[in-house]
Amino acid sequence: MRAPDSAASAVSPSRSASTFSATRSSPLRLPNITLGIVLTLIVVVGQIVTQAIDFGLFQLRIGLLNSNSHTSIFGAASLAAQALAALAAVGRSRASRWSAGWIVVAALTGLLLVVRTGFAFDALLLLGPVALLFVLLWYLTSHDPGPARTVVRVGLAALVFSYVVHAFGPHVVAALGYAGNTWPYQVKGMLKHSAELAGWLLVAIGVFQARPRTGPPVSEL
Numbered sequence: 001m002r003a004p005d006s007a008a009s010a011v012s013p014s015r016s017a018s019t020f021s022a023t024r025s026s027p028l029r030l031p032n033i034t035l036g037i038v039l040t041l042i043v044v045v046g047q048i049v050t051q052a053i054d055f056g057l058f059q060l061r062i063g064l065l066n067s068n069s070h071t072s073i074f075g076a077a078s079l080a081a082q083a084l085a086a087l088a089a090v091g092r093s094r095a096s097r098w099s100a101g102w103i104v105v106a107a108l109t110g111l112l113l114v115v116r117t118g119f120a121f122d123a124l125l126l127l128g129p130v131a132l133l134f135v136l137l138w139y140l141t142s143h144d145p146g147p148a149r150t151v152v153r154v155g156l157a158a159l160v161f162s163y164v165v166h167a168f169g170p171h172v173v174a175a176l177g178y179a180g181n182t183w184p185y186q187v188k189g190m191l192k193h194s195a196e197l198a199g200w201l202l203v204a205i206g207v208f209q210a211r212p213r214t215g216p217p218v219s220e221l
Contacts, residue, residue: 036205081200148210155202
């Protein structure tokens with residue numbers, strides 16, 4: 001009558017060790033993903049509110065609140081988020097069989113960051129590298145854990161939206177007869193800048209959180 005209990009006892013340690021090992025090597029910590037998303041939402045809402053206040057009350061005279069400038073609080077935060085995305089890609093390249101792909105992602109992200117900070121540019125001229133970066137990030141994260149992969153793809157969607165607004169928004173607003181000192185024009189800018197900031201933050205969070213994590217073998221614990 002005790003044989004089944006003995007068999008279960010013999011199997012149980014193996015199962016426990018396997019479960020513990022899987023936990024140690026899991027590449028995802030969901031609370032970190034959730035915290036990152038919450039912080040992203042807080043930052044984006046803060047950017048929109050401060051831009052609205054700066055325009056509505058101060059006619060964009062407070063430079064630190066004007067997200068149209070890279071030297072503003074949230075303008076600098078957007079650049080920093082893009083730099084973090086590049087660093088996250090470098091980190092993935094060190095522990096991935098697709099290391100060359102991740103290096104290209106880091107290089108393209110860094111190149112676009114340099115263009116953003118140092119040059120006046122036509123967004124349509126950057127369509128090639130932007131499209132390549134999108135395809136690479138989509139492909140390289142296709143086997144990442146679900147939550148991290150979803151965060152990256154939401155971030156990519158936000159960046160695509162920001163790119164489209166940047167490329168076509170000014171023409172649409174101008175065709176409707178609105179100048180830069182009007183609310184429609186400013187709302188266009190808020191949408192563009194907030195989507196860009198959110199997109200880079202989410203890409204950085206998703207890529208970073210899906211990096212492989214390893215722990216000591218179970219036998220050494």
